[in-house]
Amino acid sequence: MAAASPSVFLLMVNGQVESAQFPEYDDLFCKYCFVYGQDWAPTAVSWTHGPPLLRAVVIPEGLEEGISQIASKSQDVRQALVWNFPIDVTFKSTNPYGWPQIVLSVYGPDVFGNDVVRGYGAVHVPFSPGRHKRTIPMFVPESTSTLQKFTSWFMGRRPEYTDPKVVAQGEGREVTRVRSQGFVTLLFNVVTKDMKKLGYDTGPVDTQGVLGPSLSQSNLQ
């Protein structure tokens, strides 16, 4: 990897699923996973050069998926659901095509106590290195008819995607109808390696300016 001309570039993402705004719901937990193209692979993070204690620790694929704790709303005006659930994954790739997306799905109990889905959402991992904050609008599929809506409510089996990963792709979405539900705020710290050597320039010209985009990101919020 230290060769003059690398054959892959690395994308290291850490951060967290910070919080969510779901005005109507409480006691939610979230699940995340990554969707990426065929040229991408989560790489082994091996600490062979690390301290002796960590040397044995091999996290094979980073935290490629995760389920958070159940969070209740804060008691203040914000009514934020805070998870602070960490994300830490490293990808290697030969091709920016199929850039990783994080797919979030949020679940929580309905009035009868059944866990139902409260939102799906996806966003690309930011391209440029630095600190980025993203707020993803979440949505859920709608029932196909009012009767089904009622029964699904009644039986606690809301319509769900067969695979949450469909929200990261466009294919087949035309057959679904969704309703928006709330927002989830994510924080990413992105580090890339060898992107430029492979001819992909994503970030600011100098690494000093990394602060720039993160500031502008936060301004956007």
Place this chain on the structure above:
Amino acid sequence: MNPKEEKVKIISEEFTGEDVDAEVGRQKKNSKVQRQQRKKKPPATPPEEMVSNKFQDGGQPEMVEEEPETNLLSLTARRGPRSLPPIPSASRTGFAEFSMRERMREKLQAARSKAESALLRDVPTPRPQRLRSPSERETETEFGTEPNKEVGGTQQEDDSQRHSRFKLRGSAHKIKSKPQPPPGFPSAEEAYNFFTFNFDPEPEELEGKTQVKDGGRAHQEDQEGEEEACAQERAKKTEEEELLNGKDAEDFLLGLDPTAHDFVSVRAAEYESAHIRLQKEKEILFVPSRLTVPTYKKLPENVQPRFLEDEGLYIGERPEVPRSNENIMENRLLIQEPGRKWFGDDGRILALPSPIKPFPSRPSLSTQEQSTKAELETLYKKAVKYVHSRQHMIGSGDPPGNFQLDIDISGLIFSHHPCFSREHVLASKLAQLYDQYLARQQRNKTKFLTDKLQALRKAVQTGLNPEKAHQSLDTTQKTINEYKSEIRHTRKLRDAEQEKDRTLLKTIIKVWKEMKSLREFQRFTNTPLKLVLRKEKVDQKVDEDAYEAEIQAEIHELLEEHTEEYTRKMEEYRTSHQQWKAWRKAQRAKKKKKKGTAEEHPEEEEEVVEEPFPEEELTKPVPPELTDPAVIEQQVRERVAHSRRKPGEPMLVPELSLAGNVTPNEQCPRAEVSRREDVRRRSVYLKVLFNSKEVSRTVSRPLAADFRVHFGQIFNLQIFNWPESLMLQVYETIGHSSTTLLAEVFLPIPETTLVTGRAPIEEVEFSSSQHVTLDHEGVGSGVPFSFEADGSNQLTLMTSGKVSHSVAWAIGENGIPLIPPLSQQNIGFRSALKRADAISSIGTSGLTDMKKLAKWAAESKLDPNDPNNGPLMQLISVATSGESYVPDFFRLEQLQQAFNFVSEEELNRSKRFRLLCLRSQEVPEFRNYKQIPAYDREIMEKVFQDYEKRLRDRNVIETKDHLDTHRATVAKYLQQVRESVVNRFLTAKHHFLLTDLVVEEEVPNISILGLSLFKLAEQKRPLRPRRKGRKKVTAQNLSDGDIKLLVNIIRAYDIPVRKPVVSKFQQPSRSSRTFSEKQTASPSAHSPVHSTDYPLGQELVARYVSLIPFLPDTVSFAGICDLWSTSDQFLDLLAGDEEEHAVLLCNYFLSLGKKAWLVMGSAIPEGPTAYVLTLEKNYYLIWNPCSGHCYGQFDTFCPLKSVGCLIGPDNIWFNIQHHDSPLRINFDVAKPKLWKSFFSRSLPYPGLSSVQPEELIYQRTDKAAAAELQDRIEKILKEKIMDWRPRHLTRWNRHCTSTLRHFLPLLERSQGEDIEDDHRAELLKQLGDYRFSGFPLHMPYSEVKPLIEAVYSTGVHNIDVPNVEFALAVYIHPYPKNVLSVWIYVASLVRNR
């Protein structure tokens, strides 16, 4: 001091403070220091002094400063009761300036707004009563509390009121006096006294109050009189202003510091007389005049105004500005900007065209307020069908009405056709000439011109007649001259026309003669044409007279003309002659002079110098000759004789009729007959093309013998767009062969005024460039032919003809013509046209004719600068100049080139790009290719090898793996089927249904609802949960590594176990058992029916069927579908799964005459499968079609575990018994309680025909090929075994091999049964000294790979005992239809020591 007094004091202090503040506001003159002084100083002044001052009634003021104060006080005391005209604002003249007042007023405004209402109320109330005692004052202050300022405010008001009264009463003397600093601050008591003292007479007070107002007004008037400059401001004064005055007075009383006198000097008020002021104003101010500025001022000197509009240039409409405003502006600009850049050439202010549209661009809102909501309401409008926008489209705002164009095609006449005979050629010529003649006759131009000529002559004669009153000789002369020239012109025209008439007549006669001679020559007639010349007798005498008179008149005129000419020429001659004479004279004089002066000069020299010059200058003019009348007469007569009918000659009127007879076929020569037949074979039809698209076509009509085709069809074209072109295509069909396009005819698009019913039938000519040579009498087309016998005088005629048609706009039901409307308000080129009114001037058809349009534009002198005409001008310039380059190709993405990173070749060369492309196309080899390298160089060439090989081999049949052409072909075919199915599914994979994406509960019905309601009461976590069926994952959604197979073995029977005893290994006892996978069940477990009555035929058939290779559909089309092929397909493919085997077997049984059914059920290990059931004499047999084994119904080892339905040749029965295990059910399908039939009485068997072929055809399998295959397989297997033992020597025991080879056919014959003992004995005999262990394998043959795998799975090759020897024999038994039974015997031998 008592408390009350104290309070009063405080209040009064506040007063002063407030006053001081107010004063600060007003009096800018006083600095802060001064104010401070004042604030501090008042208490410093001794009160006694103040008091004494105050109480000096009428005393002379010691100090100037104190004077007003004392005066005031004394006056108030004295004059209080009197009603003096007070001048309250006297002080104003003293120190209040205009701006000051302004500021004061502003300040007051704020205070007033707060207290105004109270004040107004308070004013009329008698104030003094309240002010009489400090206690009252106190209460008032208490009431007027709230914030401090507020208090101050009210107090101020009060004070001002009060003081105004003081001042009103006592300031009579104060006029024009400077404000004086008030005396020292009084103590509370003094103040109290002071106030009470002032106001003791109560009723007077009231009176004084009224006087205040009067006085105020009076005073105002005074002021007006005095101060004219301030007149306007005064006029605006209100009560508040009085208040102001009061304030001023108050200032005098209290606000001013006694020490202020140090800074103040008294002087007379400055007054500026109005006159001076006006003058000053004149200097500063500029009032622009409203008068019109003369143009010369606005233009540079000596420049005439230029009016562009008059020059024909477009000037936009100027925005409307009142003339006076414009004048003012102009005046202003002239003063300000000496440069005249603001003015245009015409002397007016430059202005852009008015941007204001004449109509509102926003929909008008109704004025009613309550309807605003209604305005905001949305309206439902039905979606309007999209109309293609095209250049000639009707504006999009139009209702896309259906417009209709009616095209009436009545017929077609060929003026030349390849099948024309010579006579036809002449006949058509004659007909044309006759038509021409008729047309000329109808117009009768000759007659018209003759009449005109006569009229002109008459006019000339009358004009020349002097009897008429001479108005003016000049004019008559002029008109006569004009007439004469007209006569000349007309005569020429008439002569030409006459000549034409005559030649036409002559030609007609000539052609007719030719035709007659041709008819005679060929001895038959082809056309019914007949020309009759009718002679009209004329009166010889009259005719001759007229003729002569005409000639005479003409001669006369010509003579006159010539005379005129002569005189004119004479005139010319004379003048030129005279000139010449004069010149000659001058010349001579010159010569003389020269001779006189320079005689010494040689003559030659002189001539060289002079002569050439004058000689060329002028030649002697020749006098014109008078023409001879005789010559003229001669000319005229000649011409007339040539072009005119001779006098007395009868008038010839040709009449063409179709009265002639056509010679019937029998009397014609063969060539002619074949020509006529050819004509009969031909038929013609027309295609109607609208905007180059075929919209309809006529019926095909045969060509008549006279080459006319009658169609008489009307086509109604329903159109949306404005027609761009209308075209007819003429097609000719000869017999039943192909049709040829003869010609294309463009029809003009009708004027909008032309509607159906009024359109005349018009004829359009067409001609074709085709070359046709015919082998009969027909003259052909585009081929030279001749009428002469010797072939001279050749003639080449092209196929041509006329289509008679009419095109018109249809009329709708309500009588409205269905024409695309012209009243468009929309943008685009049509609307531009509309504004310019082009349509009305050139008609709608002009729109499609650019030249016409351009001509019209040129004629109507369109202003090219007018933006309204922009699109039109552009269109015309494009159309006429052809400047716009129209490429003859169409480029879909014209910007593509800019986006090409690299050239196409380079892109194709890139391996990475190729790999990415192939992956995105989901080519099987690359479908799940991970991590395509970042660089080309990292991509191995071999990545593509497989793919390229597959592409190459697509049509090449590879026999390597199969060793058998038939199977190779089949495999290839299967491969292709598989590929196409997979491809289809890959595309289908990208079509999603809702269920593919969203998991949702089914639409509930009552039972589900009830059930779920019931479920609510159920335990959440039951103790023994029932397994829920998982959702099926379709195979196409799977990718590598997604499949995990979980095998759960519950129980097992009769598992073949290799004996663990090593010693027994020497004996080839059980190990010799045939290890066919199908024989999982032990033979001993077979049912007793295995015995005698077991028919051999069935066994054989079952064996044959089982030998056909098994290929489950799930392998071919993984998880996609289940295919049932017919038996012949199955036999051809030699591959199929349970269904095909079962169907074939069942069919064999049926054809053997047995009762047989197909059993659909599930078995172990197949799962859902198909078996065959046969009815023997009194029991049923269940056949496994894939293995060929049969089981009795009550065989516990029967792999069939459940029966769902039975399928017979004519019905299907469903198992409705309680059990489904074949052990426990009754197979008697006749019992309706046990078996529910598909076809029953309610739905009888409709007698469906079978999809299976009637019979199957079997080919004999080539035995030699089988033997060859056998050898090859043996060789391959041996090689494989050697390969699998790379570290060891592999020896082959030939003896053993040959023994086995002999043994295998026996196995085949006995079908692997019942030979165990024989076999063992045989082996023992042959190979007594070897430890032998081996496996005979039996398989249907499909390809080599499974054989290799089977051999490998025996594990024989794994022996690593030294000295081990191997034996391998292969036997292939061919069955018909290329079904091969393969036996392999593989064994290892270890020599016993």
